[in-house]
Amino acid sequence: MRNxxxxxxxxxxxxxxNLYFVTICVDGMKCCLGEIVNPNLDSxxxxxxxxxxxxxSHDMSVTRGKDIQENSSQKIMQLNKYGKIVExxxxxxxxxxxxxxxxxxxxxxxxxxxxxxxDRSLVSGKEIKIKSLSELVGAFKTTSSKLIHRAEFLxxxxxxxxxxxxxxxxxxxxxxxxxxxxxxxKWDKDVFNKKC
Numbered sequence: 664m665r666n667x668x669x670x671x672x673x674x675x676x677x678x679x680x681n682l683y684f685v686t687i688c689v690d691g692m693k694c695c696l697g698e699i700v701n702p703n704l705d706s707x708x709x710x711x712x713x714x715x716x717x718x719x720s721h722d723m724s725v726t727r728g729k730d731i732q733e734n735s736s737q738k739i740m741q742l743n744k745y746g747k748i749v750e751x752x753x754x755x756x757x758x759x760x761x762x763x764x765x766x767x768x769x770x771x772x773x774x775x776x777x778x779x780x781x782d783r784s785l786v787s788g789k790e791i792k793i794k795s796l797s798e799l800v801g802a803f804k805t806t807s808s809k810l811i812h813r814a815e816f817l818x819x820x821x822x823x824x825x826x827x828x829x830x831x832x833x834x835x836x837x838x839x840x841x842x843x844x845x846x847x848x849k850w851d852k853d854v855f856n857k858k859c
Contacts (some may be wrong), residue, residue: 675829677796680781682766682830684839685800687775688822692855694772695819696746699738699850740847745811745819746770752807753777759802762786762793766836767843774855776843778830800825 677683689695742750749770757765762785768777783793794802804821811819830836850856 677827678781678793678798680783682778682780682836683796684828684830685775685777685779685796686826687777687800687804688825688855689773690820690822692773695743695816696749696770696772696775697740697742698772699847700741701738737848738850740769740771742770744814745816748810748814749775749807752803752810755806756799756803760794760799762791763799767840769843769846771846771850771853771855776846778836778839778843796827 740746750768753765753768753770753775756779757763762781762783764780764782764785766778766780768775779796779799781793781796781799808820828835828839830839846853
């Protein structure tokens with residue numbers, strides 16, 4: 664068996680309070696969670712859209728849909744039924760593990776980005792075991808895969824691991840939030856698009 668590269672920082676406690684930028688990819692980079700559309704040019708997309716940024720969630724300080732109104736050529740992610748399951752399971756994480764918050768997220772055709780925060784103060788006074796980032800991502804992958812399989816996409820699976828970045832300062836945080844928010848509009852140049 665060949666040696667696998669370790670993706671996590673050696674010696675770091677990934678259950679400690681912090682902000683983490685996470686990227687989770689579909690196995691084989693198969694584009695199966697939806698498609699990138701221009702809502703101003705694609706009449707089929709407009710029929711299914713119920714929000715300006717389908718598949719994208721923003722920090723409360725960001726005005727929802729502002730960028731689309733300012734730039735009529737901006738593209739958005741239109742989730743299919745599997746993408747909607749993925750987005751719902753990201754929301755489920757917040758409900759299930761009350762010590763986490765998701766500041767921003769986007770489901771793309773073959774991957775998901777999220778800024779996830781572990782914050783013990785959200786459950787202060789309660790005796791709760793705080794899961795590590797890997798355990799939280801594992802819970803998301805397991806539950807979303809199970810629901811996608813029930814939706815009759817039996818071949819679906821996530822890549823074995825995931826990418827993470829520990830957010831250490833405000834500048835990094837703002838850059839990552841900006842990247843997530845604009846990820847659908849930059850899909851043509853996205854390195855993950857080349858794999859579809």
